Amino acid sequence: GAGVSQTPSNKVTEKGKYVELRCDPISGHTALYWYRQSLGQGPEFLIYFQGTGAADDSGLPNDRFFAVRPEGSVSTLKIQRTERGDSAVYLCASSLDGGSGANVLTFGAGSRLTVL
């Protein structure tokens, strides 16, 4: 597609529920990233995929968070047993190649998660 698409744009859930957030990157972009942005803060890195594999998941806050990209295109961020502190905007980005040199990311509009 023309840009990075994220669904849903807004998600309200109750504490303890399971949530999935979807990201559809730009066609042909091999690198995909998830970031999380809390109110008043800059985005924070969560995980980076190169193709189908998670090359760096060091930003995932704990084992309730998991992300997949089974076919090297669409990615899903999964959050189990949600907590109120998980409330944030979850941003997805993609780039042509996360390898060496300059690396320009294109971000989606984000999925706003609210945990009640």
Next chain:
Amino acid sequence: DAKTTQPPSMDCAEGRAANLPCNHSTISGNEYVYWYRQIHSQGPQYIIHGLKNNETNEMASLIITEDRKSSTLILPHATLRDTAVYYCIVQNSGGSNYKLTFGKGTLLTVNP
């Protein structure tokens, strides 16, 4: 990654040039300077990047000092739609170039 320092906020009159400063005194030789901006309720948007030389594109100009310890993003004719948070990021060109580290950025408000 090197850290950056930006003023928390700036104002600019519509039609005037907006000059956004960024200090990155610990930048190393293989690190790029990137600028992104984030308009309210949208994802960050790439503006420009540079390594050593000044750069210009359809959105902005990037001026990097000779010692590379600071840079300035210039929006030559700011419009109301340029109101956003502007992030200055330094990022190495090596194997970990994927991990952008955002600070709090500068909130630029363009006034009519």
